[in-house]
Amino acid sequence: MGLAVSTKTFECTIDDGLAHIVLDQPERGNPIDGEFCREFGLCIAELSERDDVRAVLLSARGRLFSVGGDLMSLVKQGDALPRTIKAWTADLHAAIARMVRMRAPVVAAVHGNVAGGSVSLVAAADLVVVAESARISAAFSKIGFSPDSGSTTTVTRRIGVARARRFFLLGETLDAKAALSLGLVDFVVSDSAVQSEAARIAKELASGPTEAFGAIKRLFCQTSDRSFESQLEEEAQTLAAISRTVDAREGVKAFVEKRKPVFVGK
Numbered sequence: 001m002g003l004a005v006s007t008k009t010f011e012c013t014i015d016d017g018l019a020h021i022v023l024d025q026p027e028r029g030n031p032i033d034g035e036f037c038r039e040f041g042l043c044i045a046e047l048s049e050r051d052d053v054r055a056v057l058l059s060a061r062g063r064l065f066s067v068g069g070d071l072m073s074l075v076k077q078g079d080a081l082p083r084t085i086k087a088w089t090a091d092l093h094a095a096i097a098r099m100v101r102m103r104a105p106v107v108a109a110v111h112g113n114v115a116g117g118s119v120s121l122v123a124a125a126d127l128v129v130v131a132e133s134a135r136i137s138a139a140f141s142k143i144g145f146s147p148d149s150g151s152t153t154t155v156t157r158r159i160g161v162a163r164a165r166r167f168f169l170l171g172e173t174l175d176a177k178a179a180l181s182l183g184l185v186d187f188v189v190s191d192s193a194v195q196s197e198a199a200r201i202a203k204e205l206a207s208g209p210t211e212a213f214g215a216i217k218r219l220f221c222q223t224s225d226r227s228f229e230s231q232l233e234e235e236a237q238t239l240a241a242i243s244r245t246v247d248a249r250e251g252v253k254a255f256v257e258k259r260k261p262v263f264v265g266k
Contacts, residue, residue, distance in 0.1 A: 003046055009036040012043055017054035017206035017265065019047050019104070020199075026062020031070035032117050032149070034088050041091035048102035054265045055206035056099075057199060058125060059109040068116020068139055089148055092117070096124050096150045100221060103214025105205045109198030111191060115139045117149035124154045126217065128185040129198040134176045136184065142171040157224075158183050209247035210265035215239075 003012050011022045021043065023030040047053045060066060077084045099106055108125035115137040122128055122136070130136075140147045147168055156164040159182045166172070179185045189197045205213065215238045223231060242248050246266045254261035 003043060005039070005042050005046065007039040007043065009033075009039050010043075012047075014050070014053060016203075017052065018057060018202055019050075019053045019055070020057045020059070020202075023058075023060035023066060026060075026064075028070070029064045029067035030060050030062060030118075031067050031073075032088070032092065032121075033070035033073050034084070037088045037091040037095070041095040044095040044098045044102070047104065048098050051265070053104050054208070054210045055104050055202045056102075056106040057109065057202040058106060058121070059195060059198065060111070062112075064112040065110045065114040065134070066118035066121070067113070068118045071143070085148075092149060096121065096154070100124050100150075100154075101218060103210050103217070105202075105213050105217070107198050107202040107205065109194050110134050110136075110185070111194050113137060117147075117151065120147070120149035120151040120154045123158055123184060124150060127187070127201060129187045129189060129194055129201065130176045130179065130185045131191040131194040132176050132188055133191050134179075134194075135173050136179050137173040138167045138171050140168060140171070155184065207263060209245070209251060209261075209263045211245045211247060212242050215242050 002014060010024050011020075013020050025031065025036075047056060074081060074084065105127065106125040108122045108128045110122055110128060111131040111134055113135045114122055116139045119136055119138065138147075138151075140151075151168070152164065155167065159167070163182060167174075174182070174184065176185065176188045180188045187197065187201075219231075219235060219238060222234070226234065247261075247263045250263060251261045
């Protein structure tokens with residue numbers, strides 16, 4: 001099963017609760033261009049509303065995960081470049097915002113290099129699995145650009161303001177070990193295991209309490225925007241709402257009965 005809309009820049013299949021998005025322009029380095037932004041926006045809008053999607057796996061084909069923005073397309077824009085950037089980011093930013101807030105957890109499987117706006121796409125995932133040989137690059141300042149794709153939020157939430165600022169100002173490239181130590185990624189595995197390990201985690205999440213996962217994601221999204229007291233009340237209100245779900249009742253019952261719970265995502 002796939003999406004209701006057709007896509008050219010990536011493939012998306014849905015099986016047993018797991019939506020698998022595979023960036024599929026390997027000969028171009030899986031760039032972010034206008035077509036990708038439009039298609040990704042439509043994809044996330046659909047996935048975020050589908051009851052049969054309980055987790056998302058994001059990966060890529062080819063030698064590189066993604067080179068980031070399609071500079072070859074941008075350089076051709078001339079004086080129209082600002083308009084093009086606003087058009088592309090309108091779709092991409094909406095998609096990333098929805099991906100961060102959707103109930104289904106997102107797992108990224110990263111190999112090769114990831115740069116520019118694609119770093120934010122990775123950082124916006126709930127869990128990031130990277131290959132030992134992977135490299136993560138903040139390429140914006142190297143070409144005289146400032147960050148987009150939510151980079152200043154998604155990366156900052158993972159590694160902190162000061163370290164994120166340094167990352168972007170100096171246009172640094174981080175190896176997998178450094179990215180792990182900073183918290184930019186969650187797991188480092190061998191190159192041969194990155195896809196299988198990310199898929200294992202995503203499948204595990206796809207069989208979990210989806211509504212609770214969504215609540216956890218939303219609560220962490222707003223921790224920096226609320227006072228401690230406000231966040232405490234939000235946690236109470238959220239937990240009360242989640243306690244009404246089928247999965248919450250199953251989880252408590254299974255614990256009392258000393259068995260593994262069977263969650264249905266409701």
